[in-house]
Each structure stands twice: as C-alpha cells, then as structure tokens.
Amino acid sequence: MLPDVDVDTVAEQIFNVAFLMSGQTCAAIKRLYVHRSIVEPMVTALARRADAAQPAQGGVDGALDPLTTMPQYERVRLILDDAIEHGARVVAGGPSARPERLLRGRHDSHQRDR
C-alpha cells in the first residue's frame, strides 16, 4: 500500500477482503505491506474495524464468521502466539479478547471440545 491512499476508505476495503469469512478464504488478503508513513493510521483504522466487528453465524453482513473447526482455531491461536513471541504488536483482539466467540457455529461444534 502506497502512501497516497485515503486511509479510511482503503482500510474498510482491506478489512472486508482480509476478514472475508474470518480470513478463511483462499484469496483473502493474508499479509499487508504498508508504507511506513501511513502504517500507524492504517493500523488504527483496521483495529477500529476489528474491534467493532461482531462474531456471528455466517450470512450476516459485517460479522466475523466462525472458524471452521476446533483444530483450525487452535492452529490460528498458535500462529498468533508465535507472532507475539516474535515481537508482533496486537492492536485488536488478541489473547485478551474472547476469540472463543468465533467458535460458535463452527462446522464441528457438535463434537465435544478437546
């Protein structure tokens, strides 16, 4: 992302594509390179949207869909932990949030949680 973009409008689009089905889409944005001069406002704008996003069952606009399975949830948590361990700054959600809410409605929710 070049520094000449309008941060708010682009953040909205980036968020929508990156968190399409909670990121469980093959072509969703998986990593975002932002010019250093706008990285702070961009991160803030993305975090604002992430904080506002409500987990819900699929089909609801503006909602984060559930993760597919418990193992996938654990995998995502491991990746997040790894990122934090390597110095990533979590700006929204993260370990203190309640990602468990994203487990409701998952594909294997009828199974007993491990």
Add this chain to the structure above:
Amino acid sequence: MKVVADEQFGPLLPVIPFDDIDDAIAAANATEYGLCGSIWTSDIAKGAELAARLECGTTLVNSHAEVATAHPLWRSQELRHRPRWWPKRYRRLRGTADPVRLQVAGTSAAVVPECWPGAASAVAALSGRHRRATCRRRSWSPSTTSTTLTCSTSTRCARAVGVPAAVPILRCDARRRDSVKAILVSLIEEVRLQWSVIFVGGHEQQALGAAETGVAASRRPR
C-alpha cells in the same frame, strides 16, 4: 514469523511496514503463496506497474480477491506448489500459452487470443448480444481450460478510493500479444468499455491506456 510466512487462514492480518516499495514487492514475492495480490494506490499507472511485478495468479490495483481462474500465471502457481524434488526448470515453469482472460471492472469481459474457439462468442457476448453468455471448457492446446466470463466488482472499490476504475491486469504470451491487443481494442470500442486496461504480455509489459484506445477511463460502461 508464521503469520507472515505461512497462510494463517483465520482472522489475523499482519501489517508490515516498508520504507522502499521494492523491498515490499520482494518480500511479497518471496512467500510460497501467490493466488491473488494487489497494489493499493491513488496512482493507477504506477500501481499497474508495480502490480505487474507481483508474482501472483491475479494481480489487481485497488481491489482484491477477484481471481481469474483461467489465468496463465495461475497455472504457474500450481506448479510452484509441486514437490521440491521436481527439477527446478519444472518448478519455475510459467504457463503462458493459455487463453488470456481479463476481468474488467463492472462488466463481463474476457479477452482471448483470436485463434481460441471462444473468441468470437466472447466478443459477441460482450457486444451485448448475449449478455450473460459464458464460455466454458473450450478445448485448448495444450490442455483444456475452463473459462467463464465474470463480472467483477472492482468499480465500487475503485470509486471508493477515488480512482476512475480498478485496473485489470492482463497477461499473455508475448507472441500472442498483438492479436490479443487487437481483440482488446475492438472489445473496448465495440462494448464501449470505458476503462483503461493494463496489458502485460510475457516478458514485455505494455500499458494500454485510455489515450491509446481513445476512450475515457472515468466513465462507466453502458
């Protein structure tokens, strides 16, 4: 860091600052993945130039996740994921001999070499005679490729960021570039596609902008 090097497939998005765009593109190309990539900028021409340097199946400017499935480079991504023990020349192989496909914002469009059996019907479809025509599973050497005319939504995204239109990136075999370009120009004239189109052919890259095709890029198609 896993979240950057692997595919998280979950609600995590790493934001990585860069100082030099060349470094960012190099880092983006250095990953195992490359289904879809995008450049976000208000400068479409520059964005298109940069997008052409991304090694992705589909590259877009100011839009994302509109994947052209019959895209030549899409095949190269398949090959990239073939086993490591394959000879390097196969792993590095880039498919460029396929029907070329173009996603034009806000309309249905496909651009194919004129020798492709679907070319005539694609043009007919786009000229309004068959609005929703699709061409699929045409036989094509060296393999059968499924091609569907698609309607993409880049217009909305483009308008939101204040640029005329998202720029579709078209790649094709350099040898076919002239015939593809001819079709493209006729398409633009015939269908009155009001977009500037970036044309990327093989190793050479060429921008087929509004000036060259004589259409304004800022107006919507009918």
